[in-house]
Amino acid sequence: MGYTDDALARPIIGITNTYSGFNACHRTVPELTEAVKRGVMLAGGLPVDFPTISLHESFAHPTSMYLRNLMAIDAEEMIRGQPVDAVVPIGGSIVLHVTPESAIGGPLALVRTGDRIRLDVPKRALELLVSDEELAARRTQWQPRPAAKGDERGYRKLFLDTVQQADRGCDFDFLAPEVTMRIPAKWVER
Secondary structure (H helix, E strand, O other): OOOHHHHOOOOEEEOOOOOOOOOOOOOOHHHHHHHHHHHHHHHHOOEEEEEEEEEEEHHHHOOOOOOOOOHHHHHHHHHHHHOOOOEEOOOOOOOOOOOOOOOOOOOOHHHOOOOOOOEEEOOOEEEOOOOOOOOOHHHHHHHOOOOOOOOOHHHHHHHHHHEHHHHOOEEHHHHHOOOOOOOOOOOOOO
């Protein structure tokens, strides 16, 4: 990689990004990546950026959300395959990992094609812009997905039985990493 022994002795912080010139929502990713690199260096780490898959709505008809599992798998495998101590993921304003939450009847299970959604990244807020009355009506109609052929064995059974919710990373529970690096208190947001 061309790094000195001193540089490699520091925590290696991977910076994943989904940048592509084809994606309008990614136009600020290069600047954001450089800002993160500066912050990692100032904190004593070694920043190393690497790409993950990049998709855009206009290339996936009717929606790129059909490809969300591919995007998630690519990001997870790219991260696992790198010799890093921590990762800072950067992408466009695309909310992934909704399948497990939706499958158990969470709020995102009530979203329908054409609904408007407000995403406020700095506030970490996602708001479905549908009336309370409409959501109540949808909730009474919601049914869990019935078991399908193939759910009882193989990868689908493994996924259905062991995938965690979004707050746990939507990873298989047996692949969830143990914390191996102490995070300096100054890095923890209060």
